[in-house]
Amino acid sequence: MGSEVYVAGVGMTKFGKSPLSLPELMVEAASRAILDARINTIDYVLIGVMSVEEFTGESNIAAVIADRLGLSGVPSSRVETASSTGSAVFESAFYAVASGYHKNVLIIAGEKMTHLPTSRTTKILAEVIEQNERNHGASMPALAAMITQRYQHEAKLSAERMQAILAKVAIKNHYNGTLNPYAQFRKVISETDYFGSKWVSFPLRTFDCAPITDGAVAVVLTSDKKLIRVSGLGHATDTLAVRHRDSFTSFKSTRLAALQAYNMAKVNPQEISLAEIHDAFTPFEIIGMEDLGFYPPKQGWKAIEEGETTIKGKLPINPSGGLKARGHPVGASGLAQIAEVVWQLRGEFEPSRQVTGARIGLTQNIGGLANNNLVTILERTDFYRPVPVFWKPLFKAGNIESKLISDQPPSLDGGTLETFTTLYSTPEGVPSPLTLGFVRLNDGKIILARSRQENLKIGQQVKVAKEGDLFYFQGISLPGSMKENVGQLISRLLTLKKEKGEEA
């Protein structure tokens, strides 16, 4: 290994709807980070932005920003991994310093989104979704909603209890946002506000989804010893298609990234003082808590119910307000998470906002629909942490092998409904509302399909048909009859088989 890598300075703009252009936001964040770092030279500039060409019609952004900063001459590159860009550009900067070729690297991540109509923004954001799932009309909230329904099913929670848990996440993060002057939303929300908010994609409401935001963050990394050291990095991809994954309710890309980061830092989940988790949707905070090893699978929700993750709880999660309340300028959020951890570890906040005694902090940043995730661990260098010579992580990532998958045409006789949602704000050109579901076919393959039916239930038998390029499914039990009458179901199946001329 080359040099150790330290954080010399951080800075950010207020997140929200801004009159400033992306370069102006980036220059503001960079100026603050450089001032905070008290350095005189920058050797390398790395820019993180997700969709600058589509959001602003500008390209060549790395050169634009170097020029605007008065750093023309200094090398500058842009790094991008969809919504985990903020962490990925930090990772690239880490390698540049660790290699020994650069001493001070300036990282700036930002996004300018609020100036476009929401349907256009939704369309740009939906370009991260796998083509077949996108063609069926799946947006990010639709996929997140189906993951939520499946989580509720596997955790054996009632719909009411699941809703109350999601409400608690949103209320906690909005409360934390009131303490953070950079946050987009700084108002407390109540249960009444939460339950009064509109459905985006059932069972997710407006208050379950991170907003559209402008903003920028900057960090200076250095090889000179400073208080905060970058001690762990992890980065992993997963299949683009959600239907190709080994689980709907746990993200392999987080588990793999966490394993790498814990290994590199030689820490275990139990030693983490606070975490910033990618809550683009409230259920992702709970899944993240489990995938990072803080809580066992399908039990993270208990910590939410018991208030363990509040800013003064046992393990504060998203003390910044998270993506939910701080806002989510897509390319910047990962670096904003890192800035929050740096500030918390420095212990510079007023008592109400400060995580007490924070020594090691972690960030988890999701790219796309959890197919390019990063985990970053930072720690204070001024305390002694004993590490065994033969260190092995206690963190178990579980089975992280993908199944062998293929997109050969499936056999369409029927299958089981794995999860579903009704999407209310659909992408441009897609009818609204739209019901979507993942169906496990009888040959084991999973497909995404639309449905014209209401009153669906996870686990029910469905039949599937192809119309043009799209799949449609409907329940095999008679529409409207949602009692799980197994006898009825079997007799219906027998009838169906007879209709098809098969032996009963």
Next chain:
Amino acid sequence: MGSEVYVAGVGMTKFGKSPLSLPELMVEAASRAILDARINTIDYVLIGVMSVEEFTGESNIAAVIADRLGLSGVPSSRVETASSTGSAVFESAFYAVASGYHKNVLIIAGEKMTHLPTSRTTKILAEVIEQNERNHGASMPALAAMITQRYQHEAKLSAERMQAILAKVAIKNHYNGTLNPYAQFRKVISETDYFGSKWVSFPLRTFDCAPITDGAVAVVLTSDKKLIRVSGLGHATDTLAVRHRDSFTSFKSTRLAALQAYNMAKVNPQEISLAEIHDAFTPFEIIGMEDLGFYPPKQGWKAIEEGETTIKGKLPINPSGGLKARGHPVGASGLAQIAEVVWQLRGEFEPSRQVTGARIGLTQNIGGLANNNLVTILERTDFYRPVPVFWKPLFKAGNIESKLISDQPPSLDGGTLETFTTLYSTPEGVPSPLTLGFVRLNDGKIILARSRQENLKIGQQVKVAKEGDLFYFQGISLPGSMKENVGQLISRLLTLKKEKGEEA
């Protein structure tokens, strides 16, 4: 410093108009590079692509490609610096290996461009140009044409001689392309072909400009010792606006990058066996030859006239055919240059295509209009090269400080025409043909302005007016009278001053 970094394998697709999608092209190139590298594991995937969102409507490309390669799980990021993306992604991969954190890194760079109408492609490519210059209607060929006219003026060449020199560059690179099975164009062109080709932006013709191309290239870097080592890297930006530069005819970003690369590799220009130079426009090959220290300023053209840069000449330049004949998938070209140097250094080609005795090779890759350039040096590890303990480069980068610049409204009394062009294929929404010129105002500031006048001459006095947001200029000598009658000019100036009521 951490590990040394070696090239384990390279691969590329045929460049040209392809029926394949970008992911398909990238997978093909990657498969070849992995086969060539004979490795069993990939630790990290880095993707280089310039404008994938705008060209193909896809984002999240790093995760898409990892998934397509069957590498889901492996970390993957995208790197971008406009048209130097191929070299910038190679640089990022270098740091990842040099840091000691990754052993085998797969780099894939590509672009898919030919499926869109040319005017749309031109518009996408023009987004790299500074806003004010873009607003005046400047495209990449227009800026390159003005640089060419200025070069001709400073090198004291006649228009006919300059044209003959550019023709020689195009003919040489097209000849080299006939030897390269991956090249887009594989036909010899004659002087007659060259002079018969259409004006794009005077004095540049179709045969002076790199084509629109689909293609992908892949390289595997490793910390295991191999025949080819990465010995030098340089990367530098320049001001986005061409009018803010210290010179029209030399690129500071190349000179700075070259200085860094020569210093890191501890080699001098005289030791380079062959170079791949970014000939997006034929004059850029000549300017590159000078900025890289192969020839003194404004004397590179002599080497072209004397045939020194042919594949069997003293210093072969663009033995691959260059961007001109190999083709220019914008995000891929830099990595294609590196692949060519690797092959030449390995000495695996048939004699007609092989640069004899190649030991150290260099690539120079231009981002935007030369504001984010990279220089990469590769060398064989199986020969002894003595390096003095106290090594100093013989390469002089010249004055590389930017002037203090500002975009305060200029004083519009008049100035000198620094260079100009007439652009025939204008970007969407701009009238054609369009005459553009850089004018040095009397206060020293340079502006880009349009003109409605023909028969312009570099060095002539002009007056400037503002119409809306755009500047327009016209010669102070009477239109149509292009004899340089100094007496006439002075008397005209005196008249003008009198008209303005000043003391003569």
